[in-house]
Amino acid sequence: MEFKELDPILHSQLRLAIVSLLISVREAEFTFIREKTNATAGNLSVQIQKLKDAGYISVVKQFKDNYPQTICKITPAGVNAFEQYVKNLQSYLGIQK
Amino acid sequence: MEFKELDPILHSQLRLAIVSLLISVREAEFTFIREKTNATAGNLSVQIQKLKDAGYISVVKQFKDNYPQTICKITPAGVNAFEQYVKNLQSYLGIQK
DNA sequence: TATTTTGGTTTATATTATAAACTACTTTAC
DNA sequence: GTAAAGTAGTTTATAATATAAACCAAAATA
Numbered sequence: 590m591e592f593k594e595l596d597p598i599l600h601s602q603l604r605l606a607i608v609s610l611l612i613s614v615r616e617a618e619f620t621f622i623r624e625k626t627n628a629t630a631g632n633l634s635v636q637i638q639k640l641k642d643a644g645y646i647s648v649v650k651q652f653k654d655n656y657p658q659t660i661c662k663i664t665p666a667g668v669n670a671f672e673q674y675v676k677n678l679q680s681y682l683g684i685q686k
Numbered sequence: 687m688e689f690k691e692l693d694p695i696l697h698s699q700l701r702l703a704i705v706s707l708l709i710s711v712r713e714a715e716f717t718f719i720r721e722k723t724n725a726t727a728g729n730l731s732v733q734i735q736k737l738k739d740a741g742y743i744s745v746v747k748q749f750k751d752n753y754p755q756t757i758c759k760i761t762p763a764g765v766n767a768f769e770q771y772v773k774n775l776q777s778y779l780g781i782q783k
Numbered sequence: 784t785a786t787t788t789t790g791g792t793t794t795a796t797a798t799t800a801t802a803a804a805c806t807a808c809t810t811t812a813c
Numbered sequence: 814g815t816a817a818a819g820t821a822g823t824t825t826a827t828a829a830t831a832t833a834a835a836c837c838a839a840a841a842t843a
Binding site for chain 1: 688689691692694697699702703706707709710722723724772775778779780
């Protein structure tokens with residue numbers, strides 16, 4: 590079996606964690622993602638923007654209890670990309686066919 | 687489950703492919719790895735050096751049929767690192783516990 | 784009202800990946 | 814034998830990525 594290409598958007602520890610998390614919860618706040626991933630706010634901000642630019646997540650900014658709130662959701666494209674990534678990753682992990 | 691750290695040495699498409707390949711064959715020439723991974727020679731040279739510096743592979747340079755030949759083998763540390771990487775990766779792939 | 788906290792973004796820097804250029808030969812064709 | 818093309822890489826320069834530090838704006842708290 591040949592080594593499959595790994596989507597560079599997803600082949601990043603933090604972005605993969607974000608997408609993985611959003612697939613399991615469908616929707617999450619910036620601060621929640623920050624806690625779960627232990628990322629710095631700056632890094633998280635940048636990576637969320639990249640995932641949004643790629644169309645893998647949607648981002649809604651609003652106010653809640655007087656504070657700004659950023660909510661992220663996975664998109665269908667994001668789900669597809671993740672599934673494909675996981676599938677392609679198999680070619681590296683010893684699950685040879 | 688929390689997201690585990692992913693060894694940055696292995697979390698690189700090309701280096702992961704090299705290590706994955708060396709685990710399945712135990713020993714390989716530079717040119718063979720190049721063919722299997724479709725990497726450029728320059729990139730491969732750099733990444734092999736990094737894996738060697740990390741102690742994950744051993745590299746022997748010799749001559750064969752008048753030509754220089756670079757042979758790579760996985761080390762026990764490399765096998766361990768790969769196994770740990772695969773294990774940690776599970777935390778991102780939806781195999782929640 | 785000064786200080787700290789919340790919830791981020793922007794910018795600068797360090798790290799990493801990749802490609803292009805180069806080295807040092809060997810082989811083959813003239 | 815010498816010019817051209819091929820083999821097997823390394824080095825260097827550049828582009829992309831990740832990370833940290835600094836910053837912003839408003840809210841809460843002392």
